[in-house]
Amino acid sequence: MTAKILEINDVTVSFDGFKALNHLTFSMDVGELRVIIGPNGAGKTTFLDVITGKVQPTEGQVIFKGRNLRKMPEYQIACFGIGRKFQTPRIYLNLTVRHNLDLACNRNKNVFPTLFQRTTGGEIRTVAGLLETVGLIAKADFPAALLSHGEKQRLEIGMLVAQSPDLLLVDEPVAGLTDEETENVGNLLLALAESHSIIVIEHDMEFVRQIARTVTVLHQGSVLCQGDMDEVQNDPRVIEVYLGKQEEE
Numbered sequence: 001m002t003a004k005i006l007e008i009n010d011v012t013v014s015f016d017g018f019k020a021l022n023h024l025t026f027s028m029d030v031g032e033l034r035v036i037i038g039p040n041g042a043g044k045t046t047f048l049d050v051i052t053g054k055v056q057p058t059e060g061q062v063i064f065k066g067r068n069l070r071k072m073p074e075y076q077i078a079c080f081g082i083g084r085k086f087q088t089p090r091i092y093l094n095l096t097v098r099h100n101l102d103l104a105c106n107r108n109k110n111v112f113p114t115l116f117q118r119t120t121g122g123e124i125r126t127v128a129g130l131l132e133t134v135g136l137i138a139k140a141d142f143p144a145a146l147l148s149h150g151e152k153q154r155l156e157i158g159m160l161v162a163q164s165p166d167l168l169l170v171d172e173p174v175a176g177l178t179d180e181e182t183e184n185v186g187n188l189l190l191a192l193a194e195s196h197s198i199i200v201i202e203h204d205m206e207f208v209r210q211i212a213r214t215v216t217v218l219h220q221g222s223v224l225c226q227g228d229m230d231e232v233q234n235d236p237r238v239i240e241v242y243l244g245k246q247e248e249e
């Protein structure tokens with residue numbers, strides 16, 4: 001049986017009685033690339049927040065690498081091997097691409113990874129290797145401010161990978177990108193999926209088709225259905241709550 005990197009057991013998150021997550025159960029294997037889709041307000045961001053410890057479950061458990069994350073602060077969960085990329089790139093615009101990656105690599109050397117004893121995790125990355133992975137060798141000495149939006153997204157993904165997370169959480173990485181940049185980010189995530197477990201949240205269905213093996217559909221804070229792209233697209237419940245609505249727009 002394949003080991004699970006993440007298990008979310010019957011998690012509910014209530015905000016003043018409103019259930020943003022409602023008895024949600026989810027799991028994924030080590031090394032899986034999973035795409036999460038769902039209409040606005042389905043609970044996708046809350047789902048990531050509960051994994052990173054930004055939000056605590058009202059009920060239920062989040063188990064990462066076999067360990068219950070309950071009451072663990074966000075920084076400790078990050079050190080334990082969960083890296084998150086937010087929708088808007090968080091990079092140092094006045095520093096070069098190389099310098100940004102260098103800083104991210106050096107974050108590895110602080111006290112917390114030693115304190116919290118990372119057990120698995122990808123290999124420690126070098127700046128040169130990361131520049132190649134994210135396709136930015138030619139722009140290594142450019143200030144990050146001069147990068148296109150897609151290049152900034154790739155740089156930030158590289159900065160995340162520099163910290164050798166076991167699980168990467170990537171929130172809408174292609175919002176606002178051109179078709180070519182979208183394909184580049186997709187290829188980068190597919191390459192990273194060979195050595196990482198990755199969860200991607202995305203609205204862009206073309207992009208989902210490019211990268212998805214298994215898709216999980218969230219609706220009203222619960223898993224509506226799960227399967228490969230064809231299964232999900234042809235599920236009448238999904239057509240009703242998500243794809244149908246999108247096609248009408």
Ligand SMILES: Nc1ncnc2c1ncn2[C@@H]1O[C@H](COP(=O)(O)OP(=O)(O)OP(=O)(O)O)[C@@H](O)[C@H]1O
Nearest residue numbers: 015018019020038039040041042043044045046047
């Ligand atoms: N801090 C909060 N307080 C109250 N309600 C909240 C809070 N955070 C989220 N919600 C509500 O929980 C529901 C799920 O929100 P969430 O942001 O997780 O959805 P989403 O699927 O990420 O949506 P979108 O695709 O629009 O980003 C929404 O109805 C939202 O208004």
